[in-house]
Amino acid sequence: MAFTQSMAVQSERYKDSHLEVDFSHSAAALDSRRMVLTRKEYELLALLVQNAGEIIPREALLWRVWGYSNQIRTRTLDVHIRRLRKKLGDYSSQYIETIFGIGYRFQPFRAPRAFQDFTAVA
Amino acid sequence: MAFTQSMAVQSERYKDSHLEVDFSHSAAALDSRRMVLTRKEYELLALLVQNAGEIIPREALLWRVWGYSNQIRTRTLDVHIRRLRKKLGDYSSQYIETIFGIGYRFQPFRAPRAFQDFTAVA
DNA sequence: ACGGAGTTGTAAAAGTTTTGTAAAAAGCGG
DNA sequence: CCGCTTTTTACAAAACTTTTACAACTCCGT
Numbered sequence: 001m002a003f004t005q006s007m008a009v010q011s012e013r014y015k016d017s018h019l020e021v022d023f024s025h026s027a028a029a030l031d032s033r034r035m036v037l038t039r040k041e042y043e044l045l046a047l048l049v050q051n052a053g054e055i056i057p058r059e060a061l062l063w064r065v066w067g068y069s070n071q072i073r074t075r076t077l078d079v080h081i082r083r084l085r086k087k088l089g090d091y092s093s094q095y096i097e098t099i100f101g102i103g104y105r106f107q108p109f110r111a112p113r114a115f116q117d118f119t120a121v122a
Numbered sequence: 123m124a125f126t127q128s129m130a131v132q133s134e135r136y137k138d139s140h141l142e143v144d145f146s147h148s149a150a151a152l153d154s155r156r157m158v159l160t161r162k163e164y165e166l167l168a169l170l171v172q173n174a175g176e177i178i179p180r181e182a183l184l185w186r187v188w189g190y191s192n193q194i195r196t197r198t199l200d201v202h203i204r205r206l207r208k209k210l211g212d213y214s215s216q217y218i219e220t221i222f223g224i225g226y227r228f229q230p231f232r233a234p235r236a237f238q239d240f241t242a243v244a
Numbered sequence: 245a246c247g248g249a250g251t252t253g254t255a256a257a258a259g260t261t262t263t264g265t266a267a268a269a270a271g272c273g274g
Numbered sequence: 275c276c277g278c279t280t281t282t283t284a285c286a287a288a289a290c291t292t293t294t295a296c297a298a299c300t301c302c303g304t
Contacts, residue, residue: 079291202280222262
């Protein structure tokens with residue numbers, strides 16, 4: 001069977017050397033150990049991970065995860081970020097970056113090396 | 123995400139180190155002792171067991187066992203889960219897991235957990 | 245370097261929703 | 275009716291989310 005690269009379809013899964021997220025199962029694992037996340041925690045993580053390397057403004061997060069329109073004053077995002085970071089343990093500072101005055105950014109562990117050459121496992 | 127049973131492998135019986143379910147005879151045994159189950163209790167257990175490792179949403183259980191459509195407010199599922207758990211005795215916490223806000227999941231006894239079985243959303 | 249305004253971090257409290265449970269009520273076949 | 279099963283009721287308990295209150299930090303102008 002030929003390997004076919006799906007088109008613009010977003011990947012069903014994220015994986016780096018420590019974190020793994022299975023979007024189709026709404027599941028995440030850190031160092032192969034299941035992460036126990038609440039729904040909001042998962043949604044937040046998924047959104048960040050799906051946009052790895054990109055800054056996501058607070059407004060966007062609040063809209064996509066909470067459905068909040070602008071101009072709503074709430075600290076729930078911060079609290080959820082904190083809980084996520086806690087569950088990411090020692091890696092949290094590697095993974096979730098605060099962009100002051102704008103939002104947050106998820107960074108793949110140890111910087112992404114654009115399309116790693118898959119030396120096909122022969 | 124829609125719950126689908128199409129992926130479930132249909133087998134005539136289930137067996138692990140403590141629990142055995144014979145679907146063709148609608149019978150179950152715990153540690154080789156026959157479980158005395160009512161009809162609904164059996165149907166609920168069977169549905170869970172046939173989808174071992176998978177989360178079954180409340181809605182799906184209510185539909186498949188009770189024929190209830192959505193939007194019906196009832197606690198009968200919870201009550202049946204409780205009775206089942208009671209009859210599973212000490213193993214109940216091993217077997218029937220509550221997935222908060224979603225539904226329930228039956229886990230084979232002490233099964234080595236594969237990543238796919240993990241569900242972050244609690 | 246300093247200071248202030250605004251932003252983010254954090255712990256704990258408060259609020260909301262979901263699930264667990266016992267007991268009563270209702271349903272059902274014999 | 276009777277006995278068993280199922281469902282509802284009414285709270286209790288647990289899980290989850292949001293707010294609160296204040297500490298800590300960042301940016302930026304002076």
